[in-house]
Amino acid sequence: MKLYEQVAAELSLRIEQGYYRGNDRLPSIRALSREHGVSIATVQEAYRLLEDQGLVQPKPKSGYYVRPRPLTPQMPEISRPAQRPLEVSHWEHVLDLLCASEAPGILALGRGMPDISATTLKPLLRALSEGKRRDGLRGFSYDSLRGSPELRQQVARLTIDSGCQLHPDDIVITTGCQEALSTSMRAVTRPGDVVAVDSPSFYGSMQAIKAFGLKAMEIPTDPVQGISLEALELALEQWPIRAIQVTPTCNNPLGYTMPEIRRRQLVTLAQRFDVAIIEDDIYGDLSFAFPRPNTIKSFDSDGRVLLCSSFSKTLAPGLRVGWVAPGRYGDQVLHMKYVGTAACATLPQLAVAEFIAQGSYERHLRRMRAQYLQGRDHMIAAVERYFPAGTRISYPQGGFLLWVELPGDIDTLQLNDRLQSSAIRIGPGVLFSASGKYRNCMRLNYSAKPTEAIEHALQTIGELCIRMLREIDRVA
Numbered sequence: 296m297k298l299y300e301q302v303a304a305e306l307s308l309r310i311e312q313g314y315y316r317g318n319d320r321l322p323s324i325r326a327l328s329r330e331h332g333v334s335i336a337t338v339q340e341a342y343r344l345l346e347d348q349g350l351v352q353p354k355p356k357s358g359y360y361v362r363p364r365p366l367t368p369q370m371p372e373i374s375r376p377a378q379r380p381l382e383v384s385h386w387e388h389v390l391d392l393l394c395a396s397e398a399p400g401i402l403a404l405g406r407g408m409p410d411i412s413a414t415t416l417k418p419l420l421r422a423l424s425e426g427k428r429r430d431g432l433r434g435f436s437y438d439s440l441r442g443s444p445e446l447r448q449q450v451a452r453l454t455i456d457s458g459c460q461l462h463p464d465d466i467v468i469t470t471g472c473q474e475a476l477s478t479s480m481r482a483v484t485r486p487g488d489v490v491a492v493d494s495p496s497f498y499g500s501m502q503a504i505k506a507f508g509l510k511a512m513e514i515p516t517d518p519v520q521g522i523s524l525e526a527l528e529l530a531l532e533q534w535p536i537r538a539i540q541v542t543p544t545c546n547n548p549l550g551y552t553m554p555e556i557r558r559r560q561l562v563t564l565a566q567r568f569d570v571a572i573i574e575d576d577i578y579g580d581l582s583f584a585f586p587r588p589n590t591i592k593s594f595d596s597d598g599r600v601l602l603c604s605s606f607s608k609t610l611a612p613g614l615r616v617g618w619v620a621p622g623r624y625g626d627q628v629l630h631m632k633y634v635g636t637a638a639c640a641t642l643p644q645l646a647v648a649e650f651i652a653q654g655s656y657e658r659h660l661r662r663m664r665a666q667y668l669q670g671r672d673h674m675i676a677a678v679e680r681y682f683p684a685g686t687r688i689s690y691p692q693g694g695f696l697l698w699v700e701l702p703g704d705i706d707t708l709q710l711n712d713r714l715q716s717s718a719i720r721i722g723p724g725v726l727f728s729a730s731g732k733y734r735n736c737m738r739l740n741y742s743a744k745p746t747e748a749i750e751h752a753l754q755t756i757g758e759l760c761i762r763m764l765r766e767i768d769r770v771a
């Protein structure tokens with residue numbers, strides 16, 4: 296990232312965090328040049344970039360001001376899932392999402408895929424291709440069951456930014472976050488147990504619940520504050536819940552970041568009922584707020600939080616490099632890791648460790664956060680432009696996924712079928728519920744830089760939704 300882009304990214308984050316609000320005067324060019332130790336021309340270039348992005352506006356003889364945001368659209372309401380533990384269904388729809396998006400020529404707007412085309416990933420490609428020269432035959436050998444010491448050291452260092460103090464030996468490397476979640480789930484439960492989940496919830500962890508013979512207790516979840524602690528407390532009193540599984544930072548699919556006070560309260564609640572917390576932090580480093588929020592794990596005083604993550608969303612999912620900090624459940628997680636995949640592939644671990652050690656990870660994150668922030672606002676504006684009146688839209692605090700709630704009884708499974716002829720796929724809402732809720736919702740991905748093809752696809756989806764609404768009205 297060039298110097299002026301770094302200054303612009305820093306300012307855009309401050310605006311995003313609300314540090315500067317609509318119509319606020321921004322620091323003078325001279326003040327910013329002093330603060331960042333860069334030239335006046337660099338700051339002028341940064342302001343020009345922010346102006347192009349529609350974030351700031353100049354006022355003659357007065358300086359730069361924050362451009363007031365258009366009114367944010369209506370958010371979805373707090374979810375109201377079933378009030379009892381349920382078996383998870385809908386594997387066939389998950390399979391369809393995973394397979395259909397692989398077909399060539401499809402615009403897969405429903406998948407959780409990051410942008411892997413950024414030039415800031417080049418050092419990672421180099422680190423991968425130079426593996427032989429750097430590590431000799433080590434890449435061909437079994438790695439240790441816990442994962443490579445170099446990578447565990449870098450991961451431990453990274454978690455300092457989210458308030459944790461972990462030793463490299465507190466970390467187990469996994470094959471992606473999916474394995475971190477599934478080994479954690481198996482480590483803390485027995486078949487027949489109940490797991491409380493935020494709702495809507497990531498389908499991967501729900502399918503783990505299904506596969507291990509567990510039941511999901513979906514807890515009402517607010518699109519701003521996250522899982523309802525009040526509803527969770529009632530559920531804990533009523534049902535034999537063994538674990539709570541949440542994605543509190545840049546949630547998938549709702550995009551919220553749970554406030555810190557509620558994270559602390561969640562830990563207290565888990566202590567009171569003596570249950571484990573499986574915390575999925577896969578999008579945490581892509582938080583638009585800077586510094587990034589502290590994890591629930593950082594408030595964990597008795598090792599009951601299993602913190603799961605991976606580099607699939609921050610770098611690239613094909614690496615299959617993830618990790619878990621299992622707290623007091625280390626032995627069980629290691630056992631489950633062994634029976635699942637034993638060691639992880641060695642080469643990608645070493646390449647990721649080198650990429651982080653070089654400082655390339657931070658550089659890449661800065662760039663992607665700025666891109667995704669722009670992508671979010673762009674996609675929200677397009678959905679507002681093309682989708683039917685009454686559509687509700689989430690307001691993601693990081694990551695690259697948008698949740699859209701359609702008015703009326705539009706079924707997004709049907710919508711997806713009808714979009715097939717236009718080679719567009721969305722993420723139907725039912726995937727995110729154990730019990731088939733959220734049929735009128737969809738998940739959309741804004742990780743790619745805005746293009747005409749994406750704009751056109753959103754217009755196509757919006758027009759089809761309007762047509763489907765009319766058809767429903769006609770039948771009624």
Ligand SMILES: Cc1ncc(COP(=O)(O)O)c(C=O)c1O
Pocket residue numbers: 407470471472473474476497499542547575577604605606607608612616617
């Ligand atoms: C919230 C969440 N957790 C876990 C995963 C799985 O991640 P990985 O690809 O690293 O296994 C995903 C991927 O979509 C996700 O969105």
